[in-house]
Amino acid sequence: MIVMETEKQQKYKRESTKTDEVVVEIKNLRKCFGEKEVLKNINLTLHRGENLIVLGRSGQGKSVTIQCIVGLLTPDEGSVKVFDKDVPELSNDELKDLRTKIGFLFQSGALYDSMTVKENLEFALTRVLKVKDQQELDQRVQEVLEGVGLPEAIDKMPSDLSGGMRKRAGLARTLIVKPEIMLYDEPTTGLDPITSREISELILEMQKKYKTSSIIITHDMDCARVTGDRVLIMKDGEYVAEGTFEELQKSDDEFVRGFFLDTI
């Protein structure tokens, strides 16, 4: 399959905003669940403005890595630093402050199903950022929903949304607090190719607009190609290859090349 980049994607790719400043740094990360060692020795850096793609087979611990970054899981060994702060060492209040700078898009969207889209978006604004002015709330909700192309869904319940709309609403919910880092857990999984392409474009568009740094876990090579500045490949709890999409596409390693078979 030959993957063609749209004009829009080319435009955003050309304008990559990667800098030398490191925003996430993971060293010698190890995490076990019972007897199973999921992460063996993870080393990773994310620069400001960079889009980092993590590829790997299912069950290799890709999601566990980003859950350690956001403090949902505690590493057994190693350090996880975000903005030079060691996440496992942070107090509850410090972790809460840090989380306001990190957006996490879950695979399922994870919209609160007892609330409308608007209430979903307002949830963190009113409770974490303590925005009380209804006019400001309305304006920010409207702005971010227009950004993700979902203004008509403002009063809908999550159960009334399609898979793609849920992803967009989930993305809007994370972007509304203006995070500096975005963590995407398989943002295009379960979507048709056209919607997947739209979500990939949206990721680029939102990165440009909100100037975020992103770690994107995906199996969608089209998404990896158009959104990623750098790609990491994970195998058995370790990163075994690193480079740009084009570099890894030409790799001599059979395992690495296996990911790119459909893209050549």
Added chain:
Amino acid sequence: MENVGDQTVFLSRFFRSVFSGGFEWSEFVRQCYEIGYRSLTLVSITSFIMGLVLILQLRPTLVDFGAESMLPHTLSVSVIREIGPVITAIICAGKIASSIGAELGSMKVTEQIDAMEVSGANPVQYLVVTRILATTCMVPLLAMMGDMISLIGGYFALNFTDDISFTLYFTKCFAALDFTDYLPALVKTIFFGFAIGFVGCYKGFNSNKGTESVGLAANSAVVTASLWIFFIDMLAVQITNLLYY
């Protein structure tokens, strides 16, 4: 022991969140409506039948002793002190604890609780505090209402065979009761309500990720909450006996 430790940590998170400010009033009111109002019909029907059946069962025995006139006294003492609060709490454990366990369990499975956590919000504040306080407030109210409906059920049963006026019946019912009957019953229903909310939230919040665990959380919430109700009741009776008799 690990389970006890986890429950203690969960309980301390609950109390920390209660006193950390930013109480979720609108969610609390919504939960009171869901837990209280939506349980009214079930509690009313079962309480009415319970009062009715108790009179029908008690009557032949008391008639043998020539103590038929003691029927309203006997019913009111047994309903207010013991049967009313316990039956209402057991019904609430079946309806409310399972519903909370399933709801929070499914939120856990679909990563909604994680999403709240990573947004920097406190899921315990929003989901747990509101539900536990709502059950703590609503179960005593439901039990009081259930007690009254049981007595009304008893009045109807008594009028199947005997002729007693509404006023005389209730005068006899309340004449048999004093402060030491009302207060312990009220206090124990507050603890019943707390236990129902706490167990439902704990089981849901700590369910594993998988659809099967939602069912397990709901089932386990009912069984554990019911056991807690009987345990609290046993303690309450012992304490009441020590204090008043």
